[in-house]
Amino acid sequence: MFTVDVHVFGEVYPASQSFTELAHSSFLTWPRIIKLVGVCAFVYVFMLAIYRLYLCPLASFPGPVLAKLTHWYEFYYNVVRGGKYYEKIRELHAKYGPVVRVTPEEIHIMEPSAYKEVFVFGVVRKTNAYPRFSNDMTAISTPHDVHRRLRVPIDKLFARASILRIESRVADRVARLCDRLSCYQGTGQVVNLTNALSSLTTDVISSVIFEEPSDYLGDPDFNGEWYETLKWGTRSVFIFKHLPWIVSVLGRPLLRSLVTRITRWTVWDEKARREVLLIRKRPSDAEQTREKTTILDHLAHSDLVESEFGNGGFPRLAQLIQQAGAHNVSHALGTIITYLLLEPEKIDPLRRELEDIWSKHDDRLSVPSWLELEKAPYLSAVVAEGLRMAIGGMNRTPRVFPNDDVKICGWVIPRGTPVSMTTHWMHMDPTVFPNPECFEPNRWLTASPDELKVMQTYYVPFAKGSRACVGQK
Numbered sequence: 001m002f003t004v005d006v007h008v009f010g011e012v013y014p015a016s017q018s019f020t021e022l023a024h025s026s027f028l029t030w031p032r033i034i035k036l037v038g039v040c041a042f043v044y045v046f047m048l049a050i051y052r053l054y055l056c057p058l059a060s061f062p063g064p065v066l067a068k069l070t071h072w073y074e075f076y077y078n079v080v081r082g083g084k085y086y087e088k089i090r091e092l093h094a095k096y097g098p099v100v101r102v103t104p105e106e107i108h109i110m111e112p113s114a115y116k117e118v119f120v121f122g123v124v125r126k127t128n129a130y131p132r133f134s135n136d137m138t139a140i141s142t143p144h145d146v147h148r149r150l151r152v153p154i155d156k157l158f159a160r161a162s163i164l165r166i167e168s169r170v171a172d173r174v175a176r177l178c179d180r181l182s183c184y185q186g187t188g189q190v191v192n193l194t195n196a197l198s199s200l201t202t203d204v205i206s207s208v209i210f211e212e213p214s215d216y217l218g219d220p221d222f223n224g225e226w227y228e229t230l231k232w233g234t235r236s237v238f239i240f241k242h243l244p245w246i247v248s249v250l251g252r253p254l255l256r257s258l259v260t261r262i263t264r265w266t267v268w269d270e271k272a273r274r275e276v277l278l279i280r281k282r283p284s285d286a287e288q289t290r291e292k293t294t295i296l297d298h299l300a301h302s303d304l305v306e307s308e309f310g311n312g313g314f315p316r317l318a319q320l321i322q323q324a325g326a327h328n329v330s331h332a333l334g335t336i337i338t339y340l341l342l343e344p345e346k347i348d349p350l351r352r353e354l355e356d357i358w359s360k361h362d363d364r365l366s367v368p369s370w371l372e373l374e375k376a377p378y379l380s381a382v383v384a385e386g387l388r389m390a391i392g393g394m395n396r397t398p399r400v401f402p403n404d405d406v407k408i409c410g411w412v413i414p415r416g417t418p419v420s421m422t423t424h425w426m427h428m429d430p431t432v433f434p435n436p437e438c439f440e441p442n443r444w445l446t447a448s449p450d451e452l453k454v455m456q457t458y459y460v461p462f463a464k465g466s467r468a469c470v471g472q473k
């Protein structure tokens with residue numbers, strides 16, 4: 001009779017020894033366990049690399065090897081180099097052409113005429129969101145069908161007619177800001193306009209959502225502390241995007257309440273939770289005029305299925321609308337005011353136009369309505385140019401087509417692939433917007449009809465298609 005011995009990590013064990021005996025012998029020592037885990041991890045990473053480079057459906061798409069292999073490539077440019085991946089992406093397109101694989105699973109397009117193929121309406125094809133870190137923070141819902149169901153009633157709340165009915169809420173808060181600013185006149189005190197504008201837009205949006213809206217405009221410091229928190233949060237988005245599990249860990253009840261205490265990050269969410277509970281205890285306000293009702297009242301008394309909004313339900317939606325509606329608007333306003341102050345010759349036509357409109361209000365006490373203001377051509381051009389320069393979203397928000405392979409720029413992009421484009425490069429295309437870095441409202445007034453048509457096609461501050469901005473009206 002002969003025996004066969006087993007060689008493990010250079011040591012010899014008789015084959016007759018059972019696994020249990022091995023486990024109880026000196027075989028499973030810590031150094032060996034670590035080596036074993038190391039070997040398994042190496043094999044896993046090696047196989048994943050082979051898959052991502054040669055076997056996956058995107059293997060043939062052009063792009064740098066590191067971007068195809070790992071998300072750490074994007075992490076380096078966005079976190080270590082401070083949000084610079086969008087610039088690197090442009091370099092990659094110069095090297096690889098209009099279609100580039102920018103992460104292991106995402107294709108980026110740098111060909112503006114392809115925008116209409118990517119950001120489509122539901123009648124063209126279904127579009128899912130791409131929840132790389134959390135769909136809760138950026139979209140009403142991820143899957144197309146649920147999103148469509150939920151968007152229709154929300155779109156109604158933000159339709160032009162609905163917004164016109166609550167115009168007085170906006171006007172009141174603008175008047176409040178003007179009062180506050182006039183107090184600074186002649187004092188030599190410096191006002192932080194970013195915080196002042198953010199307080200304005202925060203109060204306006206919260207008056208649309210909540211029965212007890214915020215009063216940041218009433219804060220002596222325009223709530224500067226809150227905006228510091230917000231900046232901190234915004235910077236961490238790239239980290240959350242790279243390590244999405246952090247978001248779910250922070251969402252656990254204990255940590256969530258800790259984060260809430262320290263950062264006030266979920267302040268709107270909590271406020272909405274409290275209001276929904278109160279609203280549900282009383283009959284609907286729906287019979288009252290729209291001027292008196294709020295979005296939460298509509299939601300809480302609607303027949304919408306709350307769980308379709310995800311775990312956070314209506315409060316999560318309230319938080320999304322509050323954040324999306326306040327900061328994009330204040331950023332756009334800040335951008336416009338900054339450029340106008342830097343180039344006073346561009347303020348003069350605006351001043352003349354507005355003085356003309358105001359002069360029609362003889363008593364000087366009433367203010368022009370939005371219906372009057374929206375007809376002012378130079379004001380509209382200033383707003384359009386401000387939105388072009390403010391960009392909208394700097395983050396890529398890829399679209400995913402669950403049911404269709406889509407041909408773009410000669411490449412067939414397999415269904416299920418996140419496809420993105422960068423608004424910044426659309427708005428900075430010098431062939432469409434000459435001197436794109438210059439704030440030039442007149443470009444919207446002097447362009448020929450054909451030029452204007454092209455400009456409108458490339459102008460996408462609110463994105464386009466079924467997932468475009470709810471609040472763009």
Ligand code: HEM
Binds near residue numbers: 139
């Ligand atoms: C200057 C102002 C604004 C800009 C530039 C802007 C920009 C955008 C963009 C680009 C998107 C699409 C994101 C994506 O591609 O996935 C978006 C979505 C959204 N925006 Fe705005 N937005 C503005 C104002 C507002 C306002 C005032 C509100 C609400 C009061 C709002 C609420 C939303 C919501 C809820 C979404 C998600 C839509 C969905 O998931 O279907 N935004 N916004």
